[in-house]
Amino acid sequence: MIASILPTYSRAPLTFVSGEGSWLTEQDGRRFLDLGAGIAVNALGHANPALVEALTTQAQAVWHLSNLYNIPAQQKLADALVDATFADTVFFTNSGTEACELAVKMARKYWYDKGQPDRGEIITFTGSFHGRSAAGIAAAGSEKMTKGFGPLLPGFTHLEFGDMAALAAAVTDQTAAVLIEPVQGEGGIRPVPDADLKAMRDLCDTHGALLIFDEVQCGMGRTGKLFAHEWAGVTPDIMMVAKGIGGGFPLGAVLATENAASGMTAGTHGSTYGGNPLACAVGAKVMEIIADDAFLAEVNRKAGLLRQKLEGLVAAHPDVFEAVRGAGLMLGLKCKAVNTDIVAAGYAQGVLTVPAADNVIRLLPPLTITDADIAAAVDKIDAAAAQLQGANA
Ligand SMILES: *Cc1c(COP(=O)(O)O)cnc(C)c1O
Numbered sequence: 001m002i003a004s005i006l007p008t009y010s011r012a013p014l015t016f017v018s019g020e021g022s023w024l025t026e027q028d029g030r031r032f033l034d035l036g037a038g039i040a041v042n043a044l045g046h047a048n049p050a051l052v053e054a055l056t057t058q059a060q061a062v063w064h065l066s067n068l069y070n071i072p073a074q075q076k077l078a079d080a081l082v083d084a085t086f087a088d089t090v091f092f093t094n095s096g097t098e099a100c101e102l103a104v105k106m107a108r109k110y111w112y113d114k115g116q117p118d119r120g121e122i123i124t125f126t127g128s129f130h131g132r133s134a135a136g137i138a139a140a141g142s143e144k145m146t147k148g149f150g151p152l153l154p155g156f157t158h159l160e161f162g163d164m165a166a167l168a169a170a171v172t173d174q175t176a177a178v179l180i181e182p183v184q185g186e187g188g189i190r191p192v193p194d195a196d197l198k199a200m201r202d203l204c205d206t207h208g209a210l211l212i213f214d215e216v217q218c219g220m221g222r223t224g225k226l227f228a229h230e231w232a233g234v235t236p237d238i239m240m241v242a243k244g245i246g247g248g249f250p251l252g253a254v255l256a257t258e259n260a261a262s263g264m265t266a267g268t269h270g271s272t273y274g275g276n277p278l279a280c281a282v283g284a285k286v287m288e289i290i291a292d293d294a295f296l297a298e299v300n301r302k303a304g305l306l307r308q309k310l311e312g313l314v315a316a317h318p319d320v321f322e323a324v325r326g327a328g329l330m331l332g333l334k335c336k337a338v339n340t341d342i343v344a345a346g347y348a349q350g351v352l353t354v355p356a357a358d359n360v361i362r363l364l365p366p367l368t369i370t371d372a373d374i375a376a377a378v379d380k381i382d383a384a385a386a387q388l389q390g391a392n393a
Helices: 049-061 072-084 096-113 134-140 164-170 194-207 228-232 277-290 293-316 339-349 371-392
Strands: 016-020 023-026 031-034 089-093 121-125 156-159 175-180 210-214 238-241 252-256 321-327 330-335 354-356 360-363
Touching: 031 371, 049 277, 072 089, 072 252, 072 277, 089 096, 096 134, 096 175, 096 210, 096 238, 096 252, 121 134, 156 164, 164 194, 175 194, 194 210, 194 228, 277 293, 293 321, 293 330, 293 371, 330 339, 339 354, 339 360, 339 371
Parallel strands: 121 156, 121 175, 175 210, 210 238
Antiparallel strands: 016 023, 023 031, 089 252, 238 252, 321 330, 330 360, 354 360
């Protein structure tokens, strides 16, 4: 008999009933250090008092308003995002994959309105992840995500991640857009070198193609800048945001330049819940906290601390780990042992990490994690690795 919850997830036998900061409490009372943060969602930790207050204050005023009317919290968040980024305009969604849907529609409508209705091709990369909608899986293109779901949305060309020569050959005057995560998340914490992001910008400019960054996982302070692309000193035309921006409340966004958004006129797109008062009240508070130089300086300092300790772990357990990679508090441990075994051993030690492709475990702690919790987390991963080594000896 089928489970009452559609069995699309494989879940660990853990049931968390409450959280505070970087900690989650299991129903049996055990406490876990959370280095997954709901996969980079709980950017400011669990039960953050400022976010609880923003949410409950809004809840007492009004929960939902249609986009038939003005929504002050939405305006406030849009203004903050426009102020802090390359963007001139923002559309709010409820998730990352809905942001992908709009990014694709926006790029295609742009060319349609420019008198090139057949210029719909979007270039993407192997190992990418853009969500589970029809456009999202077609964009990523992996067999794992697309098998059995055809016919797929057409118009995507998939290139090998990191193959800049292939990209230079593929971008033409018929390319609508290039879509890339500045740091691949699901793909195994694979940063795109700054020089490659710059070269992509140049290629797109040469051919007039739009550049779309998917910062759903790597954005909102995760890498130590508000958005990861800032490290490379280039800007996209369109950007997808979600995960951390809601701090745990469902919220996503598409940011765009005025030019890239020029096709999206009244009636061309919409969402019932997108930009609702509850999500935007929380999102506005998240932005206020994260888009702050002192906050981001702390993220960078803590990132250095965590990275240094992880390098020590790799040196101490050369049979279990191979290398540390990533940026800021978006770090990956490339494993020699099976990554899911290490994640499971972590559960036994009271630490939560997240597996990714390429035999990597991801560390995406709350950006507010304390130095003491970083030290405790690394000790627990150390114990998990020792446990695995013991088992294999
Ligand atoms: C998680 C993720 C998405 C999809 O977001 P959902 O909110 O799950 O739809 C898209 N792109 C990237 C890079 C992601 O990490």
